[in-house]
Amino acid sequence: MPIPKYDDLFNPLLQAMHKLGGSASISEQEDEVAAILKLTDAEVSEIHKGNRTKLSYRLAWARIISNANGILTIQQEVYGH
Numbered sequence: 001m002p003i004p005k006y007d008d009l010f011n012p013l014l015q016a017m018h019k020l021g022g023s024a025s026i027s028e029q030e031d032e033v034a035a036i037l038k039l040t041d042a043e044v045s046e047i048h049k050g051n052r053t054k055l056s057y058r059l060a061w062a063r064i065i066s067n068a069n070g071i072l073t074i075q076q077e078v079y080g081h
Contacts, residue, residue, distance in 0.1 A: 003043060003054040006061035010071075012036045013062050017072065029063075030055055 004012075016032035017024060024032070034044045034055060048057040066072040 001037065001039065001043065003039070003046060003058060004037070006058040006065070009033065009058055009062040010066060013059060013066065014071070026056075026059075030059060033059060 012033045013029065015036055016029055019036075020028055020032055030044075039055070044053065044055055046054045048054045063072060063074055067074045
């Protein structure tokens with residue numbers, strides 16, 4: 001199965017967030033969405049540009065749009081100085 005377009009990732013992303021208790025790191029979200037969609041390791045590893053995967057890139061857009069529409073809330077992580 002090819003990696004779905006970002007607008008086809010809204011439901012799997014929401015399912016993943018529900019399954020993960022409503023809060024999860026980006027990598028946890030990616031892993032759970034990949035499991036829900038039954039993606040192979042090769043599909044998950046498919047590169048979009050540089051070293052970013054298609055799944056990572058498209059899920060980022062799904063998160064941004066979900067956040068803009070009030071469906072999900074993106075909390076910024078704060079790193080050390």
